[in-house]
Amino acid sequence: MDKSPVIATQGLTRQFGDITAVDHLDLEVYPGEVLGFLGHNGSGKTTTVRLLNGVLTPTAGTAAVLGLDPTTAGAELRRRTGVLTETPSVDERLTAYENLSIYAELYSMPKDQIDHRVGELLTQFQLADRADDRVSGYSKGMKQRLALARAILHSPELLFLDEPTSGLDPVTTRMVHTLIRDLSGKNGRTVFLCTHNLDEAQRLCDRVAVLEFGRMVALGTPNELARNLWQGLRLELETSLEHVNATVKILRELTGARDIAQAEAQPVVTLSLSKRDLVPQLVNKLVETGIPLYRLTPQEPTLEDVYFALHEKEEAKV
Numbered sequence: 591m592d593k594s595p596v597i598a599t600q601g602l603t604r605q606f607g608d609i610t611a612v613d614h615l616d617l618e619v620y621p622g623e624v625l626g627f628l629g630h631n632g633s634g635k636t637t638t639v640r641l642l643n644g645v646l647t648p649t650a651g652t653a654a655v656l657g658l659d660p661t662t663a664g665a666e667l668r669r670r671t672g673v674l675t676e677t678p679s680v681d682e683r684l685t686a687y688e689n690l691s692i693y694a695e696l697y698s699m700p701k702d703q704i705d706h707r708v709g710e711l712l713t714q715f716q717l718a719d720r721a722d723d724r725v726s727g728y729s730k731g732m733k734q735r736l737a738l739a740r741a742i743l744h745s746p747e748l749l750f751l752d753e754p755t756s757g758l759d760p761v762t763t764r765m766v767h768t769l770i771r772d773l774s775g776k777n778g779r780t781v782f783l784c785t786h787n788l789d790e791a792q793r794l795c796d797r798v799a800v801l802e803f804g805r806m807v808a809l810g811t812p813n814e815l816a817r818n819l820w821q822g823l824r825l826e827l828e829t830s831l832e833h834v835n836a837t838v839k840i841l842r843e844l845t846g847a848r849d850i851a852q853a854e855a856q857p858v859v860t861l862s863l864s865k866r867d868l869v870p871q872l873v874n875k876l877v878e879t880g881i882p883l884y885r886l887t888p889q890e891p892t893l894e895d896v897y898f899a900l901h902e903k904e905e906a907k908v
């Protein structure tokens with residue numbers, strides 16, 4: 591299998607005046623991979639996507655996307671990639687059907703295939719019954735669904751999705767997650783996914799990159815990041831139904847414990863500790879108060895745990 595990277599950047603940098611939006615990014619993304627791109631507002635995610643698409647030129651450094659230089663081969667690149675931008679622009683004066691079929695023509699899709707492909711996408715994105723209405727009358731989520739359909743219309747090898755599920759309802763969000771998983775898993779497509787949704791990143795991404803003020807501060811599988819970057823511990827504990835409320839109260843008072851959640855109708859509580867060393871203290875407190883402790887089980891850390899730990903570490907440096 592060809593393992594040459596689909597995206598490779600070296601020292602990729604973009605400044606806007608005094609702001610370094612993307613700061614010496616060295617990144618390789620491989621075929622069939624879903625790469626999550628995480629970072630706070632203004633950390634440089636959208637700027638990176640725009641650099642990789644040739645919409646912006648770098649201040650320094652280079653990028654190769656599908657082996658092409660985005661600054662000189664932007665047009666060819668855009669034929670082979672799909673992009674869902676942060677604020678998708680669909681033509682409001684046209685219908686959903688027209689929006690998609692015009693793009694299909696732009697992509698030189700054979701005329702006899704256009705109707706079929708457009709119809710298929712309108713059904714998949716639950717727009718079939720509104721296909722002939724003007725987009726200006728669509729809801730925000732409907733426009734987002736149309737923009738997503740347009741991004742995958744020509745079955746691109748590489749798909750850039752800048753916060754694809756922002757503004758979508760839970761059912762559509764799940765549909766989009768399945769779509770991303772199928773694009774990569776069944777069809778070998780590469781997906782570059784900017785998201786603020788850590789749960790989404792954990793579930794979908796093979797690897798994640800974390801940006802802080804334009805710099806990549808972490809890169810790896812969610813599990814690798816958890817092992818290397820997090821000193822804490824996620825726990826599940828079991829008490830009795832009668833004591834579960836008191837348990838939650840005590841845990842809330844414990845410094846270094848967060849994400850305390852009670853399972854529905856069960857005497858089970860999950861929580862996250864910032865340090866493993868807090869376990870004896872936690873057990874002592876519960877036992878001292880007369881709370882029966884039947885089970886204490888470690889859980890896999892989440893990407894959220896890692897992200898917060900990383901963010902706190904970076905903030906401490908400032």
Ligand SMILES: Nc1ncnc2c1ncn2[C@@H]1O[C@H](COP(=O)(O)OP(=O)(O)OP(=O)(O)O)[C@@H](O)[C@H]1O
Pocket residue numbers: 606609610611629630631632633634635636637638676
């Ligand atoms: N065209 C521009 N002109 C001036 N500054 C810009 C421009 N585009 C981006 N920036 C600045 O670059 C930095 C990175 O912005 P960018 O949009 O890439 O962040 P982001 O990670 O996508 O944030 P968000 O999560 O809010 O979408 C910000 O400080 C932003 O103000």
Ligand SMILES: [Mg+2]
Pocket residue numbers: 635636637676752
């Ligand atoms: Mg952005």
